Amino acid sequence: DTAVSQTPKYLVTQMGNDKSIKCEQNLGHDTMYWYKQDSKKFLKIMFSYNNKELIINETVPNRFSPKSPDKAHLNLHINSLELGDSAVYFCASSLQLAGTSTDTQYFGPGTRLTVL
Amino acid sequence: KNEVEQSPQNLTAQEGEFITINCSYSVGISALHWLQQHPGGGIVSLFMLSSGKKKHGRLIATINIQEKHSSLHITASHPRDSAVYICAAFIINTDKLIFGTGTRLQVFP
Numbered sequence: 001d002t003a004v005s006q007t008p009k010y011l012v013t014q015m016g017n018d019k020s021i022k023c024e025q026n027l028g029h030d031t032m033y034w035y036k037q038d039s040k041k042f043l044k045i046m047f048s049y050n051n052k053e054l055i056i057n058e059t060v061p062n063r064f065s066p067k068s069p070d071k072a073h074l075n076l077h078i079n080s081l082e083l084g085d086s087a088v089y090f091c092a093s094s095l096q097l098a099g100t101s102t103d104t105q106y107f108g109p110g111t112r113l114t115v116l
Numbered sequence: 117k118n119e120v121e122q123s124p125q126n127l128t129a130q131e132g133e134f135i136t137i138n139c140s141y142s143v144g145i146s147a148l149h150w151l152q153q154h155p156g157g158g159i160v161s162l163f164m165l166s167s168g169k170k171k172h173g174r175l176i177a178t179i180n181i182q183e184k185h186s187s188l189h190i191t192a193s194h195p196r197d198s199a200v201y202i203c204a205a206f207i208i209n210t211d212k213l214i215f216g217t218g219t220r221l222q223v224f225p
Contacts, residue, residue, distance in 0.1 A: 043151075043202060045213045055211045090159060099146050099206030099213065102164040110157055 003027050006091050006108040013081060014116055021076045021111045023091030031097045032074035033105070034066060035090040043090075049074050050097045081115045088112050119143050120205050122216035129223050135190040137219045139203035148186050149204040150177050153218070162188070162201075193223045 004025045013019050025032060031050040037043050047066045048055040054066065063079045078085060091108040098105060120141045129135055139148065150162040163170045163177040165186070170177050174193075179186040190197055200218045207214065 041153075041200070042217060043204070043215045045215075048211065057211075088157065092159075092161075098149065098164065099211075102147055102166055104164060105149070105161040107159040107161065110159075 003106045004091060004093055004108040006089075006111050008111060009109065010112050010114075012114045012116065015081055015083060017081050018077070018079045019081060019113070020078070021089055021091075021113070023074050023076070023108055024072055025091075025093040025106070026072065027093055027095075027106060029093040029095050029106075030071065031094050032068070033092040033094075033098070034074065034076050035092065037088045037090065037110075039087070046076075046089075047074075048097060055097075078113075083115050086113055086115045118214070118217065119207075120203060120214045120216040122201075122203055122219050124219060125217070127219055127221045129193050129221070131194055131223055131225050133193050133223075135193050135197070135221065135223075137188045137201050137203075137221070139186040139188070139205075139216055141184050141186075141205045141214075143184075143205070143214075144208040145181075145184075145205045146208045147206045148179055149206070149213075150186075150188050151202040151204065153200040153202060155199065190221075195223045195225050198222045 007022045034046040046060045065077045068074045088110045090110045092105045094105045095103040123138045147166045149164050152160045174191045176189040202218045204215045
């Protein structure tokens with residue numbers, strides 16, 4: 001049973017395209033996250049989504065938008081893709097919002113996005 | 117200078133050795149997160165702690181809020197512990213999460 005799943009695993013696309021990455025968790029968690037890991041393996045949090053409240057990292061361009069159709073899903077939409085968007089994107093979830101609690105986060109396997 | 121610093125950057129050890137990875141931060145935090153990233157890329161959350169000490173199997177994490185320092189210890193290290201270990205600090209009264217640059221650990225048999 002996969003706790004946090006992401007699709008697709010790999011995504012190769014042209015600059016300027018719009019793409020989405022899907023994330024689903026079957027843990028009954030209230031909070032989901034998107035992280036970006038760049039080519040230097042540096043991790044950065046992009047969004048936290050908790051009970052319909054979105055917390056955005058202010059450095060994330062507004063071309064990135066998370067969409068949550070329900071509590072178990074948090075999809076990441078990216079418009080007008082740029083070369084610099086190439087990275088591995090990780091989805092995660094936890095029971096309560098990280099930082100306000102010490103609940104464990106569960107990570108998805110990652111989606112490697114390559115923009116050509 | 118990053119607000120969250122890890123040391124060492126790289127660490128090699130023989131199987132069975134006791135390992136310590138350090139994480140120092142320069143700002144007030146509400147919690148600190150230790151993560152493990154396997155060579156295949158998968159990420160596992162190890163500990164989230166705001167005070168004291170937590171233990172899970174051979175892994176122990178400690179935090180000293182006054183000294184702004186956390187350590188991750190691995191007892192009786194094993195080659196399967198080879199991974200990158202990352203700490204991340206939740207900045208108090210903000211939504212900010214700042215990651216360290218990671219410590220690459222290799223344990224040889």
